[in-house]
Amino acid sequence: MLKRNITKIFTSVIFxxxxxxxxxxxxxxxxxxxKNAGEREQTVAAVVYEKPKVVGAIKSDEIRESSGLAxxxxxxxxxxxxxxxxxxxxxxxxxxxxxxxxxYKVTGAKNTDWEDLAIRRENGSGGGECFLxxxxxxxxxxxxxxxxxxxVKEPKVFGSGExxxxxxxxxxxxxxxxxxxxxxxxxxxxxxxxIVHPAAGDIYILSKSIGSAAQVYKLAAGYDxxxxxxxxxIAEFTVPAxxxxxxxxxxIAPDGRRVVICDYFAAYEIELPKTAKNFDEIWKQKPRKIxxxxxxxxxxxxxxxxxxxxxxxxxxxxxxxxxxRRK
Numbered sequence: 001m002l003k004r005n006i007t008k009i010f011t012s013v014i015f016x017x018x019x020x021x022x023x024x025x026x027x028x029x030x031x032x033x034x035k036n037a038g039e040r041e042q043t044v045a046a047v048v049y050e051k052p053k054v055v056g057a058i059k060s061d062e063i064r065e066s067s068g069l070a071x072x073x074x075x076x077x078x079x080x081x082x083x084x085x086x087x088x089x090x091x092x093x094x095x096x097x098x099x100x101x102x103x104y105k106v107t108g109a110k111n112t113d114w115e116d117l118a119i120r121r122e123n124g125s126g127g128g129e130c131f132l133x134x135x136x137x138x139x140x141x142x143x144x145x146x147x148x149x150x151x152v153k154e155p156k157v158f159g160s161g162e163x164x165x166x167x168x169x170x171x172x173x174x175x176x177x178x179x180x181x182x183x184x185x186x187x188x189x190x191x192x193x194x195i196v197h198p199a200a201g202d203i204y205i206l207s208k209s210i211g212s213a214a215q216v217y218k219l220a221a222g223y224d225x226x227x228x229x230x231x232x233x234i235a236e237f238t239v240p241a242x243x244x245x246x247x248x249x250x251x252i253a254p255d256g257r258r259v260v261i262c263d264y265f266a267a268y269e270i271e272l273p274k275t276a277k278n279f280d281e282i283w284k285q286k287p288r289k290i291x292x293x294x295x296x297x298x299x300x301x302x303x304x305x306x307x308x309x310x311x312x313x314x315x316x317x318x319x320x321x322x323x324x325r326r327k
Contacts, residue, residue, distance in 0.1 A: 077095060
């Protein structure tokens with residue numbers, strides 16, 4: 001835990017230093033051009049989304065570092081989250097005010113450095129069961145070669161009667177599947193962004209980088225549970241921020257046509273063109289910035305089950321639960 005905190009503090013120091021170094025260069029750019037670009041960016045975002053609104057807070061002492069977030073298509077009023085590394089293999093069910101409804105131990109899983117959470121309804125949007133995908137993909141020191149994504153059937157949450165569960169006495173999920181993978185060519189990346197395509201079931205992992213663009217890796221559906229899989233690098237992705245690859249979370253809309261990515265400060269949405277025949281074309285699109293309001297250390301975003309809102313949380317205790325509604 002201490003080692004991870006030191007690493008994050010070190011990263012923040014480097015980040016602030018980078019801003020100072022780059023700031024003077026930014027001033028040399030025509031202020032008029034910069035202003036126009038900024039105005040255009042905010043205008044686009046304003047047309048699509050309303051201002052962020054705090055709709056609740058995560059007051060539970062059990063949840064101090066909301067690092068991943070997902071809204072269930074099978075239980076639309078339920079949000080799922082988990083803590084960062086240093087916790088047990090636990091997931092938490094929340095309502096739309098941030099109240100903890102239940103605590104579950106993920107059977108057969110280990111939390112080395114859980115960073116993001118995705119959810120998918122199998123057999124399409126018309127029926128089927130939902131499964132959570134938990135990304136044990138954090139790798140601050142680049143010491144891990146093999147990483148894991150846990151896939152587990154979503155537990156049924158029945159409301160306030162489940163609150164008797166806790167870290168000391170958690171409920172249990174069904175046994176999780178462990179999807180093992182290593183980046184190709186011996187590469188090692190730190191990652192905090194995991195999304196799963198709602199129709200195809202393809203898994204996407206985005207690296208977190210302070211000095212370069214994020215790398216987008218695809219683990220196509222049909223991965224082998226009996227071996228270590230090798231995802232394919234399919235793109236590089238940047239957001240309109242400095243640094244441009246310091247990504248901390250992501251989510252895909254239920255219709256599979258929009259992706260939202262966040263860093264510590266804001267969110268950025270990309271949309272698949274109507275003429276696109278392949279989802280992977282989405283990574284070529286220009287992101288629109290979405291303000292998420294005040295977050296101490298923003299690491300998690302999720303679309304609502306109907307795709308009409310974006311929810312965001314933050315690490316640190318008593319995190320606000322923020323909603324940004326689509327106009």
